[in-house]
Amino acid sequence: MxxxxxxxxxxxxxxxxxxxxxxxxxxxxxxxxxxxxxxxxxxxxxxxxxxxPRLDYNETNDVNHARDWGGDDNDDGDDDLGSKSIWWFLDKSLKLHKEPVLEILLISLGRRCPSDANVGNWVEKAVDCGVVVVKFKLRWSAGPTTLPKSLYTCETLKELTLSNKVLVDFPSSSSPSCLPSLEILQLSCVVYKDEESFARFLSSCPVLGTLIVERKKSDNLTNFIVKVPTLWMLWYYNTTWLVNDTDVVDSGSCLVIDTLALIKFDVTDYSRHSWSIGNMPCLEEAYISVDCLSLFDKIITASSAILSLVLTFEDEMIQVDQTAWNHSYFYLKILRNLKNR
Missing domain, CATH: 1.20.1280 (Monooxygenase)
Known part of the structure; x- marks a missing residue:
């Protein structure tokens, strides 16, 4: 052998x-x-x-590691409540991170995150490292949390996404241009301290070009005012859906848009809130889905340069009065207005 x-x-x-x-x-x-x-x-x-330079903490069970930074507090399908939150891993690992420049911080935490977790510390560390992109989504069981004031004075920040249980509380003592580099801002189903705080937020972003907003029924702003002279793209989605026609039509809420440089406007709004739209002479693309014919007219009237227009009709809008507002008549009216310009 x-x-x-x-x-x-x-x-x-x-x-x-x-x-x-x-x-x-x-x-x-x-x-x-x-x-x-x-x-x-x-x-x-x-x-x-x-x-x-990039840290990505995503509390999800999705095998494809997909991310959705929008949604409301009820979109917790990716939360396995029987599993442990990754917050402890995030907390300990961020303390060990040594890179002097942390360019991108992505955090998505669900209902497993304990309510006593100091989530603000994580954002504050990223700001200290000169962060460029912050995307923070929090869907824990506690109330909305306030993020550190240093986030609103970060000179290196170019893109910011805040979603769900976040209280947008812009400090009143900040300098006029405390976010000098912020170009993209996304606010998805957040809670706002008040209208003045939100107004200070927008006015402190001198180069803001893209604003993406998703509002929900518990939104606490009566007047949502978008007054940004540099804004070229606005995506506005209001999820304050009315259940039926017995709901109060005049809620006293209003969307105010004052954006002279706006080029692209994508809006979905079935809240029946009133609109106040200023002149938009640069608007080229509009994607409109609303439940009121007068809102269509306001957008068309405010723009003189529109080249592409996509409309979504509700069945009741088309059938409300066949003698005056049938589908083909309304299209002809829109096309005639565009042609005359």
């Missing part, structure tokens, strides 16, 4: 020999929990994940 010949093969660890910059690039391609797990590989890997 021949003795088995055992040959020892030394495997060279070529990956660990790569430059730190390349190792960081590799870790950016995997989930954050997997990136942190590389600390057990060797001493070479112990601090690599701490150099990541």
């Amino acid at each position: 021949l003795e088995a010949k055992i040959e020892e093969i030394n495997c060279e660890d070529r990956i660990s020999a790569l430059p730190e910059e390349l190792l960081v690039t590799i870790l950016l391609l995997v989930l954050i929990k997997d990136a942190v797990a590389t600390v057990i590989l060797s001493k070479r890997w112990r601090n690599i994940w701490m150099m990541l």
Whole structure:
């Protein structure tokens, strides 16, 4: 019987020999929990994940790791209440992160997040690191939380998304241009302190170009005023749906739009709130889905340069008076107004 010949093969660890910059690039391609797990590989890997310029904490069970930064407090289908929240992992790992520049911080926490978690600390650390993009979604069982004031004075911030249990409370003592770099702002089903605070927020963004707003029924603003001279794109979605015609039509709420530079306007609004629209001489694209014919007229009247118009009709709007407002008549009216300009 021949003795088995055992040959020892030394495997060279070529990956660990790569430059730190390349190792960081590799870790950016995997989930954050997997990136942190590389600390057990060797001493070479112990601090690599701490150099990541992008941290993505997403409390979801979706195998595709898909993200939806919109939605309301009831969109908790991705929450497994029997599982433990990742907040503890986020809290400990952020304290260990050493990269002096944290460019992107993405946090999406669900109802598993404990109500005593100090979520503001995470955002504050990112601001201290010169963060460029912050996307923060919180759907815990506690009430809306206030984020640190330093977020509203971050000079490096270019894109900000706040969603759900976040109280938008812009400090009154801030300088006139305390968000000098903010270009994209998304507010999805948040809670606002008051109209004055929201007005200060918008007026403190001198280069804001894109505003995405999703409102819900518990929204506490009576007048939603968008007055931004630099704004070129406005996406407005009001989820304050009325159940039936017995609901109060005149709620006293109003959407006010004063944006001279607006080029693209995408609006869905069935709240029956009143509208006040200023002149929009640069508007080229409009996607409109509302339940009131007068709102169509207001948008058309406010624009003289519109090139593309997409309308969504409700059945009751088309059938309300066949002698005056049939489908083809309304289209002809719109086309005639555009042609005359």
